[in-house]
Amino acid sequence: MTRRLSYEGVAVAVPVTVPYVRYSTHGAHWFLGQAVEALVKASGVKKEQIDGLCVSSFSLVPDTAVGVTQHLGLSPRWLDHVPTGGASGVMCLRRAARAVQSGDADVVACVAADTNHVDSFRMTLGAFSNFARDATYPYGSGGPNSIFAMITSHYMRTFGAKREDFGRICVDQRSNALKNPHAMFNKPLTLDEYMAARPISDPIHLFDCVMPCAGAEAFLVMSEERARDLGLPHAVIRGAIERHNAYSEDPVMVRGGWRMDRDDLYAQAGVKPADIDFVQTYDDYPVIVMMQFEDLGFCEKGEGSAFVQSHVMTNEGSFPNNTSGGQLSAGQAGAAGGSLA
């Protein structure tokens, strides 16, 4: 395999969070607009200078990214709509970076936002995919909780993981969330409270579940030169991977696509897992966090339990994970959950 083009020269800057609320009567467009306004105010970039837009949102439907351009008064020369929820932050940044490197856009706003109406959860479930619409929702399926209960239960049987192991992930993330003024959950969580919480779909209990809410996350992508000219502190991309429909032959998910491409990720960056100072895992459920620890090379498959038992995952600990508290403590504003990490 030939080495891909690096992401040299690209800056990622201006992290914006539109504070989460449990319910809102605003539409997704409003939250997207709040995010773009915040990007403009924080960056010194005029709205007219934003010439690339990448949007991720579930509740924007039936509008897509292009509808947003008219609502917000933008006229970009590069546009992408990335409706892939929790993977959209990574995917948007990969695409925006290439647009900047090629000169197709100079300043790209990556924005993820969702509203949450009182019946949003039910409406989103039934229309989430053709499969949901035709094969599960009509039969009363309650959505991801029972799916991830099956995945969690299978993982526990296969590798001997205990609920306490998942609890460690949740408890340490909550500890990190206490220092996040935007987090929806701001009370400490003990392992006893985690274990005693009411069951949702066995073995998933209350604190294994994110709280759906409304809000937005956004950032700007531009050249490093432009970021320096604007005086914007920024990060750079050392490596990036994505993969879809990985390991379809596994009857139940025990590993994710990260495993297929992780060697490429670390090779691009020229680093090893031990060199990583913090991880922001996608935490829809703690079993998936544990799989990311394994599949991204921090421990072997099946060793997730031993790994969490021997590490402290708080910001001051041996393996900082989800330094803002993650979705499990901060809340999941729909597709913005893919960008809060």
Place this chain on the structure above:
Amino acid sequence: MTEAIRQLTDAAESRAVPDAQLGLVAGFGMVTYDRCLCTGAIILGRPA
């Protein structure tokens, strides 16, 4: 992504991971019946 950017630009306030130089952000999404279809990961660092 936003939190990782904050950590690497010294904007994470009391949440700052000491001497954070490299962060890994992972994504996962689009649930079907028994799994999610999308995965991704990015390693972010500080400018040279």
